[in-house]
Amino acid sequence: MRGTRGERGAALVIVMVIITTAGLVTGAVLSKAFTNQRTTIGMRDQAATVYDADGAAQAAINQLRRSTFANDVGSKCFGGSDTLALPGFYPASYGDYGSAAGSASIVCKGEAGTGQQGEPVPISVDNKPGNALLTLGTDVTDGQVYGQSNKQITIHGGIVSNAGIDSSQAQLTATGGVPIKAVGTCIGPITPACSKITTPVSDPNYPLAGDPPVAPAGVPACNNKNKVAEFQPGFYNNADLLNNCQSSWMLFDPGTYYFDFTSGASHVWTVNGTLVGGTIPGLTQPGVPASSAAPAIPGACVNPINSVTAKGVTFVFGGDTQLAFAKGSSAEICATYAEHQIPTAVYGLKSTVVNGTTTVRGQSGCVIAVAGCDLISDGGNGTKPSFYFEGFVYAPKASINIAVNNTAQPYFNFGIVSRRLSLTTTGSATTNPLIYLPDNSLGYGTASTIVDLTVYVCAGVTTSYCSTDPSGRLQLTARVQITDPSGSPVAGDRKITVLSWSMR
Numbered sequence: 001m002r003g004t005r006g007e008r009g010a011a012l013v014i015v016m017v018i019i020t021t022a023g024l025v026t027g028a029v030l031s032k033a034f035t036n037q038r039t040t041i042g043m044r045d046q047a048a049t050v051y052d053a054d055g056a057a058q059a060a061i062n063q064l065r066r067s068t069f070a071n072d073v074g075s076k077c078f079g080g081s082d083t084l085a086l087p088g089f090y091p092a093s094y095g096d097y098g099s100a101a102g103s104a105s106i107v108c109k110g111e112a113g114t115g116q117q118g119e120p121v122p123i124s125v126d127n128k129p130g131n132a133l134l135t136l137g138t139d140v141t142d143g144q145v146y147g148q149s150n151k152q153i154t155i156h157g158g159i160v161s162n163a164g165i166d167s168s169q170a171q172l173t174a175t176g177g178v179p180i181k182a183v184g185t186c187i188g189p190i191t192p193a194c195s196k197i198t199t200p201v202s203d204p205n206y207p208l209a210g211d212p213p214v215a216p217a218g219v220p221a222c223n224n225k226n227k228v229a230e231f232q233p234g235f236y237n238n239a240d241l242l243n244n245c246q247s248s249w250m251l252f253d254p255g256t257y258y259f260d261f262t263s264g265a266s267h268v269w270t271v272n273g274t275l276v277g278g279t280i281p282g283l284t285q286p287g288v289p290a291s292s293a294a295p296a297i298p299g300a301c302v303n304p305i306n307s308v309t310a311k312g313v314t315f316v317f318g319g320d321t322q323l324a325f326a327k328g329s330s331a332e333i334c335a336t337y338a339e340h341q342i343p344t345a346v347y348g349l350k351s352t353v354v355n356g357t358t359t360v361r362g363q364s365g366c367v368i369a370v371a372g373c374d375l376i377s378d379g380g381n382g383t384k385p386s387f388y389f390e391g392f393v394y395a396p397k398a399s400i401n402i403a404v405n406n407t408a409q410p411y412f413n414f415g416i417v418s419r420r421l422s423l424t425t426t427g428s429a430t431t432n433p434l435i436y437l438p439d440n441s442l443g444y445g446t447a448s449t450i451v452d453l454t455v456y457v458c459a460g461v462t463t464s465y466c467s468t469d470p471s472g473r474l475q476l477t478a479r480v481q482i483t484d485p486s487g488s489p490v491a492g493d494r495k496i497t498v499l500s501w502s503m504r
Contacts (some may be wrong), residue, residue: 049102050503052090053455053475056104057501060084060453064108064482065496068489071115071449077108084108088462103458105467108451115449115482119441121308126340129204129392129415132157132174132437136203136396137419139163139370143184144421146170151425157415157437162200165190170425176439203396204417208347209338210256210314212355222246227292233257233313235358239321240264243272249294252277254311254336258353260318260360268322271329271387276300277345278312278334278390297330298411303390304337305413305438312336312391317375317398318349320365325378325385335391335414343414345391348375348398363397368419374401375418389413404434411436447487450499453478477502 063084069077078084083105090102113119132155135144143163146153152171159165159174164184173191174180186194216234222245229247233255236242242250243266250273257277261267274294278301304310312334317323323346325331335343351362366372375398378385384405392414393400399420415437423434455476458466466472483495 049457049459049473049475052102052104052457052459053503056084056086056089056106056457057453057455057476057478059086059089060106060108060455061478061480061496061498064451064480065494066491068491069110069449069482070446070484070489071110071117071451073117075110077110077451082108083465083467085464085466087464087466090457101460101462103461103463103466103469105456105458105465105472107454107456107467109454111450111452113441116446118446118448119438120306120446121304121337121441122339123305123438123441125440127338127342128438128440129206129342129394129417130158131160132176132178132415132435133421134160134201134204134415134417135419135421136162136201136417137370137399138183138200140184141371142399142420143182145423146172146188147424149426152431153423153425154431154433155435156433157435160197160201163420165194175433176437206342206344206392206394206417208314208316208349208353209341209344210316210347213256213258213316213353213358213360214355215358220245220247224248231257235260235360237262238264239266239269242269247273248292249274249276251280252313252333254279254313256314256316258316258318258349258360259321259323260349261321262319262361267320268324270324270326271331271385272326273329275329275331275333277315277332278302279310294330297332297386298388298390300332301334301390303413304335304343305390308337308339310334310337310343312343312345314344314347314391316347316349316360317367317395318353318363319361320363320367320373322367322373323376325387327379327384329385329387331385331387333387333389333391342394343391344394345389345414346376346393346395348395348418350397363395367399368397372399374399377401378403392416393418395419402434404430414438447484449482451480451482453480474504476504 076082086104088101089104092101143161144165146167147169154173156175158178159180161182165182165186167188167190171189180194181197182194183197183200213235216232218232220229222229225246226248228249228251229245230251235258239261302310333345335345337343349362353360367375375395388411390413393412393416395418397419400418401422404425412435456467456472457475458469458471461471463469479500481497481499
């Protein structure tokens, strides 16, 4: 009997061990199955969120492709809103691992400086000078002088003087968030405040880019006041030809012009009528007769600030040659655009250039003398000329003296480097920038708009605006370039380039 009871006890222990082991194995299996189920559900939910965000971004891009949004000031990406709401965008799924529908919202922001807010041409440090105005003269009579009616004079870009700045008779303002600096004393109201520098700024030594001096292919007859006088690039050594030219207006075809007046009665070229240098819209090649009627200025020639196809002129001045604008005259000189070269309208020659039998002297005489004559000038107050330099003016040895009268606006686009500058105004003169240095552009031009897309997802929620819902989760960001081949947005005919795409 004792043996029987012992066997029964041992069997009971064995049974208990088997039951316990089976329970542990079953529990582990069930736990693993439950974990796998939770993992599957989690992966499904995560995948749904990713698909929801990805699909929402694609929907937003497609809507932009079919829109005409071009980043105009005040315009919205999606019609009347910058947010595209997609309630219930991701459908519900059913079955063992089903889920409720999800929503998404896409917030769009146009990149400043692109599309219609952008510069029409690429502008960078590669094709513009460092400052809007740099005067290199160090004599006390050099520097910069502004006046005379306490009127605001505006310059867009940095201002630097190796001498002083006298704004006692004006209100000098620099726009563009750039400084005003001077080695000498600054006088008068100046905004932002003029800062002192101890070391004069060196001449940047911008090179002359253009054809060498040659005899022009032809010289107009200049004997008919009812016809245009069309000039060809080359070397001109006699101011009489230009001063005595009888024509309706003077056209200088694209190219490089050298002026060093060594013969004739005067070394000053005085513009009396209308002068245009550069490409006239609609005039496709030199030698094609232009209209006898003088064109309206400004806007007569293709401006390098507005077009990468601008093919213009460079006026190179040597010796003691000077350019003056007479009463009532008008002129527009457009330079050639280049991506890696400053569009230069006027170049003061610092050293002599020799090409075969043609010699053009470096600037000399009264033009480079302190308190001498001015390379560029007008007739002073009351003459009211209207002239526009649509390109850089580089004359580091020379002086420029301009008086702005009433609404006449002598613009210097792309800035100035000179020895000295005098710029005076009357009380009714414009407060627009008289010297303008273009801001850097992103290089896309107005035909391309950059937008940033931020995608928010609300899992299991069918709210209208997921981006503001408490359950909303930032899931995706994308940067997209919209390009219009024709230059103007055409719904459905726009190129989309994804610049970046990042899941969160």
